[in-house]
Amino acid sequence: MTGQNSATASDYVFDNDGDHSSDQHHYLARLLDPLTFERLALTGVGPGWDCLEVGAGGGSVALWLAERVTPGGRVLATDIKPGLIPSRPGLTVARHDIVTDPLPEGAFDLIHARLVLSHLPRRREVLRRLRAALRPGGWLQLDEIDITRWVAPPPSGGPGEEVYAAYVKAMARVLGAAGSDPTWGGTAARDMAAAGLTDIDRTRWTEVWKRGSAGLGLLISNSHHLEGRLLEAGMTLGQLREVREVMSAPGFSAPSFEIHSILGRRGRDD
Numbered sequence: 001m002t003g004q005n006s007a008t009a010s011d012y013v014f015d016n017d018g019d020h021s022s023d024q025h026h027y028l029a030r031l032l033d034p035l036t037f038e039r040l041a042l043t044g045v046g047p048g049w050d051c052l053e054v055g056a057g058g059g060s061v062a063l064w065l066a067e068r069v070t071p072g073g074r075v076l077a078t079d080i081k082p083g084l085i086p087s088r089p090g091l092t093v094a095r096h097d098i099v100t101d102p103l104p105e106g107a108f109d110l111i112h113a114r115l116v117l118s119h120l121p122r123r124r125e126v127l128r129r130l131r132a133a134l135r136p137g138g139w140l141q142l143d144e145i146d147i148t149r150w151v152a153p154p155p156s157g158g159p160g161e162e163v164y165a166a167y168v169k170a171m172a173r174v175l176g177a178a179g180s181d182p183t184w185g186g187t188a189a190r191d192m193a194a195a196g197l198t199d200i201d202r203t204r205w206t207e208v209w210k211r212g213s214a215g216l217g218l219l220i221s222n223s224h225h226l227e228g229r230l231l232e233a234g235m236t237l238g239q240l241r242e243v244r245e246v247m248s249a250p251g252f253s254a255p256s257f258e259i260h261s262i263l264g265r266r267g268r269d270d
Helices: 021-041 060-069 123-133 161-177 188-194 214-225 227-232 237-248
Strands: 050-054 074-079 091-095 108-114 134-146 198-205 208-210 253-255 258-265
Touching: 021 060, 021 108, 021 134, 021 198, 021 214, 021 258, 050 060, 060 074, 060 091, 060 108, 108 123, 123 134, 123 188, 134 188, 161 214, 161 227, 161 237, 188 198, 188 258, 208 214, 214 227, 214 237, 227 237
Parallel strands: 050 074, 050 108, 074 091, 108 134
Antiparallel strands: 134 258, 198 258, 208 253
């Protein structure tokens, strides 16, 4: 639900030019940055490293990397619509489609992509291209979600459960209709290994979202951002207004989707 690298910009459901794009990236950063940064730190990223941030979205991860690779390193942050990525020393911003545009081979010590490849029908091809862009011994980190168990209604039995479940299921239909696979996080490690990456290390994280949390803030923002698509997926305006009220109500809570963070490495002798 972030980044904008896709087969064509129009295929991607979350548009960086949308009225709610900044809110979306704000909540994604609050929700995911702590785990992303913790995992990136495991690679040892530091001064002198050359890094690629694919589908950089609002730029929070690219900025974090840029602070760590200076002096002597660089971060290339790419997106189909890179207008929300801020400029900083050591950070280069470029318009780039990871599916169709060329990448230099053997150029990066670390590549990171968050919630990007699950939106790409040609994700396995992209994985092979990302591996080729790593230097021998370089790291690839993918952060993705799996909504396999999230689509069920929350088990609390509280008010709003029915409309919340309808919203979650409609969101899954919207993503699927656009060619995304929001369950791919659960199998991404297997595909990384099949692409030739080694030293695969995966962690899975979930939490309970309550009023005011980044997770529910993201879902409320998405209900506005994707309103037209959600209506096409079978929701009504009344249901969307109701589910926004439900997710903002005191006492409401719901389980998060699963977040998978996977590290893999190009072999040193590769």
